[in-house]
Amino acid sequence: MFKKNPETSEGEVMENDASNSEISTTHSEQSESESETVNSTVNMEEMDSDLDEIPQKDEEEDETIKAIRRQNTRERDHPSNIQCEEFITDISFHPQNDILAVGNIVGDVLFYKYSNDENILQMTLELHSRACRDIEFNQDGKLLLTASKDKSIMISDVESGKLTRFYDDAHDVPIYCLTVIDENLFSTGDDDGTVKIWDMREKGTQIYKTKKNEDFISDMITNDSKKYLVCSSGDGSVTSIDLQNRSIYMQSEEYEEELTCLGIFRSETKLVSGSSNGKLYLYNWEEFGLHSDAFPGPKSSINALVPITENIVVTACEDGNLRATHLFPHRHLGIVGQHDLSVENVDICSTGQFIASSSHNNDIKFWNIQYFDDFDKVSQKHKKHNRKAELKNNLPSSKIRNASDFFSDMI
Structure with a gap:
């Protein structure tokens, strides 16, 4: 204004x-x-x-x-899952053909022809009256040997499915495991710790029997020399038998936990045993009295294991995971695959391309493990590493991918 x-x-x-x-x-x-x-x-x-x-x-x-x-x-690089009606007790790959044999709790054995395209049920053998606990092909794959909770052993012709040999009441108690030693010999172990050796050229009776263990025989194994048969037991000990002299060679000290499964690696100079507390025990071959090393795992029972390379073993665990461990040097490589429930059995095919595993879900899964050829080159140098991270690491075959691997596709 x-x-x-x-x-x-x-x-x-x-x-x-x-x-x-x-x-x-x-x-x-x-x-x-x-x-x-x-x-x-x-x-x-x-x-x-x-x-x-x-x-x-x-x-x-x-x-x-x-x-x-x-x-x-x-593109699928492994066969699809197989879902079975009955509880799976054991699986075994054919040593030459793409066939997987599956034993179940009702005493049957199923033969699957597997491929990346489809899995075909070729034949079912109704063999035992109770659970078929262990199944093994002989060396050329022409025969299938089965051991059962009904205490019997059967030998069947794979091509025809016909029974060629029957051992009724082979043990006084249920048979727990069976192992093929050579083209003529095989061994069985039962729930009470008795081990028997059989010769298919003989008529129906064992050629050797021993009872050095107080609990079930969980697994048995031998190497190419066929000099010793090594047995693991639920009483926590390893018992070795001299096959040439048919006598006890050595028995280890007893561990507090059960010893559940066995494997051989490092050009057959090392024995590895899995245990019910998730620990791996390592022995020098022929020195079975005391382990040379022990490697702790995730504290989940190791139900089965299979050596993949001279240094790598895959363990089937009660927590549903298949884990890979490098034994020299000791290193957890990560998770090969996973099931929803406890993994009971694992086996590797003759080419080494696949392993198969079965769980309490009555399912069988295949895992392509060719990438382990590169993992076997783990440095011998002692480097700091994160054990927890390694235990959770998902390997290429796993159904679950690490986030970093997934998003690397976007770079």
Whole structure:
């Protein structure tokens, strides 16, 4: 508001007020116009920024979708799962052909022809009246040997399915395990710790019998020289038998936990035993009295194991996982695969490309393990490593992928 100047007339004041009003109005309109222009510019910049971000976000989502699709459409590199009606007690790969034999709790053996395209049930043999606890092919795969809870042993022709030899009441108590020694000899172990050796050229009677263990014989194994038969037991000891002299060679000290399974590696110079507390015990071959080393695992019972290379063993565990362990140097490599329930059996095919495992879910899963050829080159140098991370690490065959592996497809 303007103050009146005593020397200025009223008309001049009015004229000045009008002029100033026009100037004020014009300035206000210019300010609003400039403000709208500035705001418009800012909004356009924000829109441009948003538009720049939208395609980038969509592009990231597209890459994620592509990565998922790549996983879902990846060409199958292993046979699909087999779901059985009955509880699976044992599995065994044929030594020459793509056939997997499956024993079950009702005493039957099923033969599956497996491939990456499909699995075909070829034949079912109704053999035992009770659970078929252990099944093994002989060396050329022409015969299948089975041992049962009904105390009997049967030998069947694989091609025809006909029974060629029957040992009724072979043991006084249920038979727990069976092992083929050579083209003529095989051995069996029962629930009470008795071991018997049989010769298929003889008529129905064992050629050797011993009872050095106070609990079930969990597994038996020999090497190419066929000099010793080594037995693990639920009483926590390892018993070795001199096959040439048919006598006890040595028995180890008893451990607090059960010894559940056996394997040979390092050019047959080392024996490994799994245990009910998840620990692996290592022995020098022919020195079965005391273990040379022990390697702790995830404290889950090891129900079965299979050597993969000269240094790597895969263990089937009660927590549902198949784990790979490098024994020299000691190193957990990670999880090969997983089941929903306890894994009871594991075996490796003759080519070494697949292992198969069965669980309490009555399912059989196949795992492609060719990548272990590279894992066997683990450095001999002692390096710091995260044991917990290694135990959780998922290997290429696992059904579960590590997040870093999945998103590496998007880089």
